[in-house]
Amino acid sequence: MSIRERLSGNEAAATAMKQINPDVVAAFPITPSTEIPQYFSTFVSNGTVDTNFVAVESEHSAMSACIGAEAAGARAMTATSANGLSLMWEMIYIASSLRLPIVMSLVNRAVSGPLNIHCDHSDAMGVRDSGWIMLFSENNQEAYDNLLMAHRIAEHKDVLLPLMVCQDGFITSHSIENIELLEDDKVKEFVGTYKPEHYLLNSEEPIAVGPLDVQAYLFEHKRQQAEAMRNAKKVILEVSKEFEKLTGRSYSFFEEYRLEDAEIAIVCMNSTAGTTKFVVDALRNQGIKAGLLKVRVFRPFPAEEIASALSHLKAVAVLDKADSLNAAGGALYEDITSAMYIAQKQVPMINYVYGIGGRDTTSKEIESVYTDLQKIVSTGKLENPYRYLGVRSK
Amino acid sequence: MPYNLKEIIAEKPVRFTAGHRMCAGCGCPPAMRMILRALHPEDHAVVSVATGCMEVSTFIYPYTSWTDSFIHTAFECSAATMSGVEAAYQSMKKQGKLPQDKNTKFLAFGGDGGTYDIGLQSLSGAMERGHDMVYVCYDNGAYMNTGIQRSSATPHFADTTTSPAGKVIPGKMQPRKDLTEILEAHHLPYVAQTIGVNNFKDLYEKAEKAIYTEGPTFLNVLAPCPRGWGYPTDMLMQINKLAIDTCYWPLYEIENGVYKITYKPAKKLPIEEFLKPQKRFKHLFQPGNEWMIEAFQKEVDDRWEKLLQLEKATSEPNAEAK
Ligand SMILES: Cc1ncc(C[n+]2csc(CCOP(=O)(O)OP(=O)(O)O)c2C)c(N)n1
Ligand code: SF4
Ligand SMILES: [Mg+2]
Numbered sequence: 001m002s003i004r005e006r007l008s009g010n011e012a013a014a015t016a017m018k019q020i021n022p023d024v025v026a027a028f029p030i031t032p033s034t035e036i037p038q039y040f041s042t043f044v045s046n047g048t049v050d051t052n053f054v055a056v057e058s059e060h061s062a063m064s065a066c067i068g069a070e071a072a073g074a075r076a077m078t079a080t081s082a083n084g085l086s087l088m089w090e091m092i093y094i095a096s097s098l099r100l101p102i103v104m105s106l107v108n109r110a111v112s113g114p115l116n117i118h119c120d121h122s123d124a125m126g127v128r129d130s131g132w133i134m135l136f137s138e139n140n141q142e143a144y145d146n147l148l149m150a151h152r153i154a155e156h157k158d159v160l161l162p163l164m165v166c167q168d169g170f171i172t173s174h175s176i177e178n179i180e181l182l183e184d185d186k187v188k189e190f191v192g193t194y195k196p197e198h199y200l201l202n203s204e205e206p207i208a209v210g211p212l213d214v215q216a217y218l219f220e221h222k223r224q225q226a227e228a229m230r231n232a233k234k235v236i237l238e239v240s241k242e243f244e245k246l247t248g249r250s251y252s253f254f255e256e257y258r259l260e261d262a263e264i265a266i267v268c269m270n271s272t273a274g275t276t277k278f279v280v281d282a283l284r285n286q287g288i289k290a291g292l293l294k295v296r297v298f299r300p301f302p303a304e305e306i307a308s309a310l311s312h313l314k315a316v317a318v319l320d321k322a323d324s325l326n327a328a329g330g331a332l333y334e335d336i337t338s339a340m341y342i343a344q345k346q347v348p349m350i351n352y353v354y355g356i357g358g359r360d361t362t363s364k365e366i367e368s369v370y371t372d373l374q375k376i377v378s379t380g381k382l383e384n385p386y387r388y389l390g391v392r393s394k
Numbered sequence: 395m396p397y398n399l400k401e402i403i404a405e406k407p408v409r410f411t412a413g414h415r416m417c418a419g420c421g422c423p424p425a426m427r428m429i430l431r432a433l434h435p436e437d438h439a440v441v442s443v444a445t446g447c448m449e450v451s452t453f454i455y456p457y458t459s460w461t462d463s464f465i466h467t468a469f470e471c472s473a474a475t476m477s478g479v480e481a482a483y484q485s486m487k488k489q490g491k492l493p494q495d496k497n498t499k500f501l502a503f504g505g506d507g508g509t510y511d512i513g514l515q516s517l518s519g520a521m522e523r524g525h526d527m528v529y530v531c532y533d534n535g536a537y538m539n540t541g542i543q544r545s546s547a548t549p550h551f552a553d554t555t556t557s558p559a560g561k562v563i564p565g566k567m568q569p570r571k572d573l574t575e576i577l578e579a580h581h582l583p584y585v586a587q588t589i590g591v592n593n594f595k596d597l598y599e600k601a602e603k604a605i606y607t608e609g610p611t612f613l614n615v616l617a618p619c620p621r622g623w624g625y626p627t628d629m630l631m632q633i634n635k636l637a638i639d640t641c642y643w644p645l646y647e648i649e650n651g652v653y654k655i656t657y658k659p660a661k662k663l664p665i666e667e668f669l670k671p672q673k674r675f676k677h678l679f680q681p682g683n684e685w686m687i688e689a690f691q692k693e694v695d696d697r698w699e700k701l702l703q704l705e706k707a708t709s710e711p712n713a714e715a716k
Contacts, residue, residue, distance in 0.1 A: 023485040026478060052485035054477060057519030061474035064516065067467050068442070068478025074486055076478065094467050200463040201483055203438035203496050210466035211455035 002247070003181040009172035012140040012179055013079065013105040013165070014039035016147035018049055019187035022103075023074035023194075026054035026065035028084060031117045032169035033107035036079035059084040063091035063102075070100040071209050073199030075151065077102070081169060082109035082123045089127065095162045096131030097225060098209060101154030102162040104132075105147065108270065108321075109169040110357045118358020119169035121269070122322040124298075125331045131225050133163040133232055134299040136269040138255075140177045142296075143167040145249060148182065151191050152239045158231040166298075168271040170358065182247065190246060229300045236297055253302035255294040256309055258284060262291025264373035265310065267336060268319035269295045272354075272361055279366040290370050301335055307343035310336070315348045315373040315382075319389070323353045329386045348382045354389035365390050397595045406431045407461070409439070414459040415451035419627025421617035421634065422448055422532050425590030425597060426503070429530060429613070430462070432601035438462065439499045440479050444472035444508030447539045447619075448532060470512040473520035473529055476502040480525040499605055500527035506547035507537040510573050521580045521610040528604040528611045531573065532590075534619040542622040546571040549642075550693060551686050552674045554622070559677040564686065569693050577612040578648050584611040586647035588656075590618070592634035596645050596656055603647070616643045624673020636668040641698040646705070653705040662698075665691045 007015060014036050017025065025044075027037035037053075044053040054069075056062045062078050069076035080088065085106060095102050110116040111123050124134060133153060137143040146165040154163040167173060182190070198207045213221060233253070240251040255273070258280050259265055266276050273294035283290040293309055310316055318337075320330025328334065333351035340347060352369060355361045369389065376382050409430035416423050426448065433439055439462040443449040449466045452459040467475045480500045486492045502520075504513050509531040517529055536554050537543040544557040550569045553559040557566035574587045584607040586600040597615070604611040616637055620627045637643040638657055642665060645657040666687060669675040678686045 023489070023491075024478060024481045026481070050485065050489050052481040054481045054523065056474065056477070057515060057522075061471060061477070061516045061519055064467055064471035064474035065478030065481065068465060068475040068480075069482040070478075071465055072440070072479040072482035072486075073491075074482035076482070090468055091471070098467075200440050200465060200479055201486065201492055201498060202463075203493075203498060206438070206461065206463040208453055208458040208460055208464040211453045211458070212450045213455045217455050 003183065005179050005181050006176050007140055007179045008035075008174055008176045009140045009143050009167050010035035010107065010174065011039060012144040013147060013167070015181060016144045017077055017105070018043045019182070019184050020075070020077070020147070020151065020191055021049045021188070022051055022077045024052050024054060024066070024069035024076045025078065026056050026062045026069065026076065027078045027080065028056055028059045028062050030059070030081050030084040032109055032173045033079045033081040033084070033105065035173070036105055036107070059087040060091060063088040063095060066102045067091060067095050067098065067100055070102050071098060071200050073196050073201045075194045077104065079105040079107065081107045082111045085123045085127065086111055092127050092130045092132065094210070097221070099160040099225070099228070100162060101151065101160055103147070103150040103154060104162070104164040105143075106164045106166045107169045107173045108166050116357040117169075119171050120321045120356050120358065121166075124164070124166050125322040125324070128299060128331060131161060131229065132299060133161055133229070134297070135163065135165050136296055136298055137165060137167040137172070138271055138273045138294060139172055141179050141249070143172065144179060144181070145243065145247070145251065148187060148190065149239050149243050149251070151194070153232060153235050155194060156235045159228050159235050161225070161228050161232060166270065171271040180247070186246065190243070232300050233302065251296060253297040253305050254309070255296060257292040257294065259291035259293055259309065261289060263289040263314045264316070264370055264377060265291040265293055265313050266317050266319060266366070266369060267293045267295065267310070267332065269298065269321070269332065272319060272321065275361060275363055276366050279363050279370065283367070283370055288370065288374070295332065301339070303335070303339035304343060306336060307339040307345050310340065310347060311343070311345040313347050315350075315376040317350050317352055317369045317373055319352050319354055319369070321355045323356065348376050350376070350382065350385045350387060352387050352389040356391070359390050361390055397598050399594055402431055402598065407435060409433065409461045410452070411459045411461060413457065415454065416447060417621060417627070419620040419630050421590040421619065421630055422534065425532060425615050425617055428594055428597050429501070429601040432598050432605055433499060437497045437499050439501055440465065440476070442466065442472045442476040442479065442502045444504035444513055445469040445539070446505035446508050447534070448503060448505065450539060469508050471516045472502045472504040472508060472513060474516040476500055476527050477520040477523060477525045480527050500525070501605070502527055502529045504529070504531055505538070506531060506533040506535060507545045510547045510571050511545050518580065521577065521582060521612065525610055526608060528613060530613045530615060532615050532617040534617045534622060536619070536622050538619050538622045547573065550690055551678055553677060554674065564677055564683065572697070574612070574614045580610075581651070582611055583607050583609045584647070584649055586612070587614045587643070588645055589616045589634050589638060589643060592631050593638065593645065593657065600647060622674065625671050629671060633671065636663065636671075639663045640665050640668040640694065642668050642694055644698060644701055646701060652708045652710070653701070655701060655705050665694050
């Protein structure tokens, strides 16, 4: 049935894009996502896809061209990392406000400066309130699967929002792993064709896109965007269910790994979840009730659902692969603690900023987090909740 | 359709309607309306406009002056946005997703700020990639929308709000950038410089050529601004005429590298005639500042002379001799 392959994360993303066969791809090279447009242009030059590949002169233009193409009535995709996303920033907000379901592959890398090409999540965290749906992927399989589900979610009439699929730069983008691919025709059928209601290239019905939106209207338009983001929750679950029927691979807002009967748990995103699962298994063998909650859907943020999944725990550590430089804590930590507060769930929670600029995070370090959690449980004391993991103190 | 003003106005539809909010006496709207009239009536168009005076006064939600499809995204990316629209068109047409018997034309607009300055990169990229579109710069010589700040299109010595004529620094101390020549350096099939009001024939014919030449083409249109330049609103026609009769703004076109000056004034007027009615040059006429007018005149003369030489050098017999 499905095809067994060995692919890197970037190959997996490019393969998904090939099978989706979008009308337009506009992209600009930046490590570690460069391979995606490279692989993709090979598909274009060999006639494997129908796509018009626009080799733009910058990421700002990549997103501008994606906006133009999507508004024109096409399916448009792009890929980028770090500074590329920073340069797109202005257009990122415009894409979501115009309600254009553009899909991006974001291969996470540290945003300058200083310059660093390795993984952390500072690029993604910089656009977390921009109105894009954000899906995170632990490994190559998830990066592939998330991309196959992307258009079904983004283009849904109750949503119409752009969507980015994140994966960890180098850690998954450049490591080759086993992967199960769907056949081309199955992808084609699952993704379906894009039928926008209004689009620039419909000469029967000219439209105007991107007005000056004054005090009397902007607020309502922003409110509609917020509503669409709320609607996305339901659509994500529906599409994931359908995908499970097709592939047997189950997805939700997050994955609970040995969480049900756990007493202490870590919350994290992307590849670190793999290391954490390994540690959880080892601790379980020692009789320690450790668990993991791996966030897949970061935007829309499943606040109630996360709060309820964590409510039975005795202590939780949230791992942020980006520092927020706000003297209070990382972005994921703040979202989760406020979700818990609103749900009136009182669980001691600490935050670790880790893995900045591609710093390795070892199983030993993850284990030390669980040890810290055990200490919090046994002493009942929670001191210094905003911590670092794997950083030299001098 | 050969140029006949009466016929064009009577027979060709208005594709940029009244009710927009650009100022009285602004050179931009009549020029834009005439450019759109150069479209064949049966063709559909997509227009993209950069943030600036024209955008913020023609599409204020929920009203629009544009009868064709229209998109505005941001200040520096009218060309990049349009390159996406055009790429979508090529892709979808090839795949049979659009009707085969209908043509769509692509017109990207930007002010001088959105074109000479912040949008130069995205324009250069789109032109180099060869998208089938026209880019039209309406050059009013400053960032008018934000209150008359200098741009690289602002003429030498002009008084703007970020190059104010003060006691020590008398206005903008740099001569203006020559964008038309920069576009010519992209080796486009068609590049032209024209003017909004006063010579509609020139504007119409160049617009038609630009729209219907395959590939990326460029029009630079002088569009006077009474607020920024400081001339009375009823003087729009004269200001345009003085700009071309002094050779401050030469009208010319470059077709596949061949230069053609499309208007040579019978009598080239001194630059004072163009500068005098404009408040932004008032300080040039104060005693002791004669050197500024001299310098300005020299720039105009040098550029005009260079243009004459380029026309000569690239004219057909010479081109063949090479
Ligand atoms: C990135 C960005 N920077 C600054 C602005 C503010 N801004 C809007 S329009 C404009 C000037 C436009 O000048 P020009 O392109 O010459 O058009 P004009 O208003 O003169 O017609 C500026 C500075 C903006 N919208 N976006
Ligand atoms: S400020 Fe100048 S360019 Fe802007 S609308 Fe008014 S006259 Fe036209
Ligand atoms: Mg201007």
